[in-house]
Each structure stands twice: as C-alpha cells, then as structure tokens.
Amino acid sequence: MGGLGAGRSTFSFHVPAGETPGVFDRQTGEEGFSRRLVEAHEAIEAHWSPDGKRFIFSSDGAQKLVLVNALGGGSVVLDSVSSGGLFGVSWSPDGEWISCIRPFGVKENLVKMRTAPGAAPEVLANAKVQARRIPATLWSPAGDWIAYPAPDRIDLISPDGKSGRNLTARKFQAYSFSRDGRQLYGILHNATGPGAQWQLYSVGVNGGDERLLAPVDLPPSADLVVGTNLHPDGKRFLVSIAKFPYRIMMLEGFDPPREGTWLDRVLRQS
Numbered sequence: 001m002g003g004l005g006a007g008r009s010t011f012s013f014h015v016p017a018g019e020t021p022g023v024f025d026r027q028t029g030e031e032g033f034s035r036r037l038v039e040a041h042e043a044i045e046a047h048w049s050p051d052g053k054r055f056i057f058s059s060d061g062a063q064k065l066v067l068v069n070a071l072g073g074g075s076v077v078l079d080s081v082s083s084g085g086l087f088g089v090s091w092s093p094d095g096e097w098i099s100c101i102r103p104f105g106v107k108e109n110l111v112k113m114r115t116a117p118g119a120a121p122e123v124l125a126n127a128k129v130q131a132r133r134i135p136a137t138l139w140s141p142a143g144d145w146i147a148y149p150a151p152d153r154i155d156l157i158s159p160d161g162k163s164g165r166n167l168t169a170r171k172f173q174a175y176s177f178s179r180d181g182r183q184l185y186g187i188l189h190n191a192t193g194p195g196a197q198w199q200l201y202s203v204g205v206n207g208g209d210e211r212l213l214a215p216v217d218l219p220p221s222a223d224l225v226v227g228t229n230l231h232p233d234g235k236r237f238l239v240s241i242a243k244f245p246y247r248i249m250m251l252e253g254f255d256p257p258r259e260g261t262w263l264d265r266v267l268r269q270s
Contacts, residue, residue, distance in 0.1 A: 050095045058086050067115055076117045088137040099137040099146050101127050110137060110148045124161040142181035168203045168210060173225040179234055181205065187216055187225050
C-alpha cells in the first residue's frame with residue numbers, strides 16, 4: 001500500500017527476500033528501497049503527516065491504528081478495536097489531529113483524535129460505509145471541513161462537530177479536495193445511467209454546484225477505486241484501483257436435473 005509523501009518520497013509495503021516485512025521509504029524514480037521505516041506484517045492506508053516527519057497506518061486487519069516517527073523515534077498504537085476496522089484515515093492540515101471511520105458496537109462513526117499516545121477518539125457524526133467501497137474521511141486544506149461517507153451521500157462537518165451539511169447525493173468511490181478547499185473532486189461508478197462507466201465530477205463546497213468534468217478511462221475489469229491524491233499543480237490525480245477478473249464458466253460431467261414427483265426427489269436424496 002503506498003502514498004505520496006513530503007518531497008519525492010513514497011511508501012511501499014514490501015516483503016524483501018529473506019527479510020522481515022515492513023513499511024519502506026522509497027525515493028520516486030529510483031531503484032530499490034532506501035530504508036525501512038517500521039517492521040509490520042500488514043500496512044493499510046499509510047499516510048504521511050503534512051510535515052513528512054510522521055506517518056500513520058492501520059494494521060492487524062485494520063483493527064489497530066499505528067503512529068510512527070519517521071525520524072526513528074519508534075511507533076505507538078493510537079487506537080484499536082476488537083471488531084470491525086479503522087478506515088479512511090486523514091490528517092488535519094496542521095498535523096495535530098487525524099480523522100477516521102471507527103465502529104462503536106453496531107454503529108459506524110466519524111471520529112477525530114489527537115496524534116498523541118492515550119488520546120481518546122471524539123465522535124463527530126454517524127457515518128455509513130457503503131457496501132463494496134473503501135470508506136474515506138478527508139480534511140479540507142483550509143481545515144474548515146471534513147468530508148465523510150454518510151448514508152447514500154457525502155457529507156461535510158466542521159472539525160468541532162458543531163456544523164454539518166450534505167455536500168452531494170452522488171456516491172463517489174473516491175474523492176479529493178482542490179488545493180484551496182473550494183471544490184471536491186469525486187470519481188463516480190456509473191453502473192446504470194448513460195455515459196461512461198467511470199466519471200469525474202467537481203462539487204462546489206460552498207454552493208454545491210456539480211459538474212461532470214470528464215470520463216475516466218479505467219480498465220473494464222476495474223471494480224473499486226480507492227483514494228485520490230491531487231498533484232500540487234492541480235491538474236493530475238493519483239488513484240488506486242482494484243481489478244477483479246470475471247469469467248463465464250461451462251460445467252461438464254454432471255447429471256442433469258431429472259423430472260419426478262416430490263417423493264422421487266426425496267428418495268434420491270436418501
């Protein structure tokens with residue numbers, strides 16, 4: 001699992017031959033891995049802090065949230081759950097908070113917590129993880145809103161939890177704020193309507209105006225879109241997709257169904 005970091009650095013969850021698996025820091029455009037950041041048998045949703053000095057990821061089936069000092073100061077478990085998972089991690093612009101989707105019993109909530117050991121999660125709103133989607137929370141670059149998945153829509157809430165509203169009814173699989181925080185860009189899976197199967201929209205954060213920007217040319221086998229990351233020039237995205245092969249199979253060499261009464265069918269099964 002990878003993500004953009006400060007400068008030209010990327011994450012890689014990797015298992016080198018004969019070595020313990022872990023999260024590695026690799027310079028983009030160069031061969032090999034520069035250094036191991038932390039030993040880990042699983043790393044989900046690794047994200048650099050805004051200053052590039054720390055990063056956070058989920059482990060153990062997304063049931064633990066681990067904070068790591070990238071300069072060599074060790075790691076600490078910020079939060080853990082016994083069931084469900086901690087998903088959709090996002091840093092606040094000042095690096096003092098993170099948000100995520102956290103289960104509480106049978107409910108799923110948007111929470112925020114300090115990036116410090118012993119910090120307790122603060123519930124901001126009810127959330128809803130849509131089937132076959134990877135949930136995402138996202139702080140605005142301006143720090144005034146957090147976007148998160150609500151039932152059948154994308155909602156906004158202020159970081160203090162006092163103000164919230166619906167942003168769009170479109171069920172974006174992945175979304176990202178513009179650099180100034182005035183627009184939200186979202187990728188929609190158009191399964192039934194006219195037009196391309198994958199579509200890129202923009203939604204005005206203040207006015208709610210929506211525009212179809214362009215079709216997104218993804219492989220036919222693409223099933224999930226996970227996480228968008230807007231390039232600093234504001235013109236390009238990084239996006240991860242999951243591809244699953246689908247096949248039609250022909251089965252041979254088995255007995256076809258036989259007609260008969262219900263008693264005949266029972267006797268054949270006995």
